[in-house]
Amino acid sequence: MAKLIRSIVVSAPSGTGKSTICRRLLAACPDIKFSVSLTSRTPRPNEINGKDYHFISHEDFQRRIDEGEFVEWVENYGQFYGTSVKVINDALNHGKDLLLDIEPRGAKAIKKQFPDAVFVFVLPPSPDELLKRLKKRGHESEEAIKIRFSQSNSELKEVLWYDYTIFNEDLETAVFQMISIYHAEKCKTNRLCGKIDRVFKI
Incomplete structure (x- = not known):
């Protein structure tokens, strides 16, 4: 069996289509388990x-922070989001690669603890298109959209340290690229050292 990637971390500004791409990756690759984050929203x-998500109260989230339950957590737009250590360990103990959908600050925390993880950033075709997509979602006020759009500018500055970048100009192409990244990573020589040694005694 190939050495597992263990975790693939996907980040993107709100409105890029990241969640849709992640769902398609999960549907195409049964070896991947989605890391369901906790949130207070x-x-x-x-x-x-x-x-x-696992939806919990603000008070419950704060208690879990105090108890050290999270491998990473952030506060966005007045709400908490975090990844539980238990969720990660459960997936890895069952031999599954793990997909994490988290923003750049959380991704940096994951990178410190899982340096061999694969980091992918999804970009919109342009700033104008991103704004259009945010408005099209239709479940936030104009003020909330402005805040998210402004936040995206700081998130975009983080893209250069990610391993891969996908421009979501066309959904099918973006999904193909994400799936290709996953399969290419599983073929990397350093992830196959164990199998190579078992088969060829190198």
Whole structure:
């Protein structure tokens, strides 16, 4: 069996189509398990507790911070988001690669603890297109959209330290690129050293 990637971390500004790309990757690659983050915010329409996020109260989230439950956590737009150590360990102990959908600050924390993880940044075609996509989602006020658009500028500055960048100009192309990245990483020689040694005794 090939050495597992262990974790692939995907980041992007809101409105780039990242969640859709991640869902398509999961559907195409059964060896990957999605890391369901915890958040203190309320669910959006069509979001399912335990599938999209684990929705908990602000007080419960703060308690878990104090107890050291998170491998990474951030505060965005007045709400907490975090990745549980237990979620990561459960996936890895069951031989699954792990997909994490987190913003750049959280990704940096993951990189410190999992330096062999694969980091992918998804970009919109242009700033104007990003703004259009944010407005098209239709579930936030104009003020909230302005805040998210402004936040995206600082997030975009982080792209240069990521391993891969995908421009989501066309969804099918972006999905193909994400799946290709995953399969290419599984073929890297350093991830196959164990199998090479077992088969050829090199």
